[in-house]
Amino acid sequence: MLRHHLLSAYRNLKRNKTFSFINIGGLALGIAAFLFILQYIGIETGVNQFHENADRIYRVINVDKNGESWSELEPGFAARFVENFPEIEAASRKDNGITSGVVQNEENDLSFREADIHYVEGNFFEVFSFPILAGNASGLNEPNTVFISKSSALKYFGDSDPINQNLILHNQFGKTIYTVKGVYEDMSYNSDFDMDMAFSLETLKNEANLNGNGWANLNNLDSQFAQTILLLKSNTNVEQLEAKLTAYRESVSREDDGVSFKLQPLTEMHLGASLNDPLPTYGNIKYVYILGAIGLMILLIAWFNYVNLSTANSLKRSVEVGVRKAIGADQKSLLGQFLMQTALVNLIGFLVALVIIILCRPLFNEMIGKDLPLFAHLSPSVWLIGALALLLGTLISGVYAALVSTRFKTVETIKGLAKSGKSGSFLRKSLVVMQFGVSVALIFATVVIYSQLDYLRNKDLGVDAEQMLVIRGPAIYGDNFDSRRNAFLNELASQSMVEKYALSGAVPARFYNFRTNGFTHPGSKPDDKYNSYAFVCTEGEYFDTYGIPLKAGRTFTPEEVRVDWNSNSKVMINETALEYMGFESAQEAMLEGIQWDERHLDIIGVSADYHHLGLQSEIDPIIFYPQQYGQFFSVKLAKGDRKKQLASLGNLYRQYFPGNPFDYSFLEEDFAESLQAEQQYGLVFTTASVLAILIACLGLFGLTMYTVEARIKEIGVRKVLGASVASVVALLSKDFLILVVIALLLATPVTIYLMSNWLSDFPYAIEINGWMVAGVAILALMIAFITVSFQTLKGALMNPGTTLRNE
């Protein structure tokens, strides 16, 4: 019997090609989207879970009075915690981005700029369970040791054994030699900590290795730069410990700032505990939910097609059902037959989906901004949930289609009196409305996202980014560095392709040198000193090179930038800082100056505001601090052959700074990169809306086909009576277009609400206007109309003679 069902199902699909194509095609796309997203969700929920001690590891988070939270802690707490609280088995620190620099293997003269490297506690590889490929996990306890990833080992040492070889790290702490004591498996998508090298934090205990950076003293309780992770003993009461740690902080802290400690479980470090979890996370749970919803909706649209087309087709198959009943089929075997067909459609759809997944992986990886393997290692429960969802959907759509198809009275079908039920047609209409509602919402969202992106891309940043090349200054100095640098700068200035250049410690589209508070206008309130100001340490040419006009005063002279940090008494500020500090005018500011804790600083100039960090955040108050030889060389290039320009600048750079990698970027691209998240959203929503509308239109196409088939005689009669083609098309299209209009009416307000919400996170945002609404509506109606027209036109153009003959 099963064989018979399978055979009937297979032959039926083969015979009803349009029906099969629409359903299998739609389901394949839907299932592919669903599986991709399932995999994504599986990966996201699996991040950090593999550590053996995952259930005992917590990250210490600061939470201030306003509920703001951040993960950087004063490094001095770690040892004190372990000492004072017996429930803490171990503390492990990892810096938050102070390590980056150039790493060099002197032996084979290889050096690269490395961003994903960190100082970590000696016990790091004992607390966490990253697989060690060579060396002993405890090897990092010694100062001047480093563990490197498998790919870094290959990068710096090729085929030779890296263990006990030396690497030199050139960064803000100067030049330090490290010995490789371990190699670990590359950290990958299943870990938030993703570092290419782990340098022993222990090294910084030695004053000599701090290079004058007193703030980085490992015992200090003043500067926050290290995440502190605690391994707790089993059965520790976490809430009590949080309270104890907070109390401890209060007892040792200089300032009564109301900050308390929270312990974030390692297992929640990626996505948080829930949508409302305020603590900082590496992942984005919102994105997981959005993608999950989109995947499910697309799959639902495909299943709706199956239900709709099966029920629309049921009348055609009613005779077969009737005959089968007459020759002895019971309800059970008929249901079995239709279920088998559903199963077959879904199975073929599933197989095609696998092909799609294999082909579309690069697109998907781009969408989620990760580089996932074809079949990532996921927990079985994820696959189980996926399998259950697919089975459930298949079952529900199958049972419904089967019930509708077998509901006719045998005798009516044989007499040709069977009629399609009214209730079925209401459900069909509702499903079409839902399909188009979702599609319209997705299209609308896409339009809003791209309008916003377009706006952000084209808004004036207040900075001249065109042809602006940003070169990283050398990190490996060597002998006679100063004279070589001056010679390089002279050469640079003499190049015809260099229009202007400037040296600075921070550049637009990248973070400031740092942010700090403690500034007060002489007449300000005591609270003002908690306002935070951004610092840009720079030479005077910065403003001219970047085309940032001065509103008042002047820029730094070469003499002023040579003055050392602590003796300096002159700063520049931007307009926002002027406002923050409460000055009435630039003149007033330049007259009065400003107080930075105990130091008085003259304000010598006020620059126009510009968007240093792009348009994602509001303009910060900036203090420009005179300092020579910042780590960035900003070069405004003349128009010309970029390749040639870069080649000759690269040669120049390598000639004067041997051993240093020539790292550069163009400011325009840096700004564009800051829109990556939005671009990702754009890509996701474009793909989702194309899929949704495509599958929905496939279904609509099929439904029209059946409707036209069912009404073909009516059409013939109307034409004989003199109806025009246009009027017949209008008659047939009307019913469907009404559904799309209803979908528009339902989806538009919801989408406006959701997307306004999304836009409200941007300090600079477009407003959703009537044109967008109208555009989306017209687009949706047009797509639906064109889809419907294929069949309605065919019906309307048919010769009434042919359609009426077989009466």
Added chain:
Amino acid sequence: MIKLNNISKYYPAGFGKTYVLRNISLEIGEGEFVSIMGPSGSGKSTLLHILGLLEAASEGEYLFMDSPVQKLNEKKRTELHRNAIGFVFQAYHLIDELTVYENIETPLLYKGMKSSERKSKVADILDRFNIVGKKDLFPSQLSGGQQQLVGVARAIVSEPKVIFADEPTGNLHSEQADDIMKLFKELNEKDGVTIVQVTHSEKNAAYGERIIKLKDGWLDV
């Protein structure tokens, strides 16, 4: 085998009802070959459907093989369709996506017959009807006469006690019609199958032993 007592059938029409069959009482014995005749719309098909348990009568009593049909549940009725009743339709109603072989096999499948037994039964029938060579063709590849032959084969493969045929030759040329009628005759005489057919043709009706005439839903005696 079949006994109708005052059977009536009506359909709701507007506020009232229209009678299609009125006070039909008749008896058909086992092994009879009966033809139902009457003008179009006189209720022949309806009567046949009632006889074949595809439709329930509105009034009256119907005994099929001595059991009152009104009291049969769905399961029993399916049981009778599987074992006791065969249908032949005017429009053949073969299942389009099944081959000749599979069409004939289907009733046996529903009966739950074993595969080996099915094979020999279907083979016998194919042989007997001289359509072995067509067994892998689909209905659309057959002529009308051939299709109806398959239709009859399908109706008798499960060895029913009675075959109900609604204008089985209505769509056929007279030559093809004769073949089908001869087949019925043979089934009736050799296998003792009761046959109840609806026909418009006096010639076809003559193959049977008895003619039941209907007029406007009344038995026309």
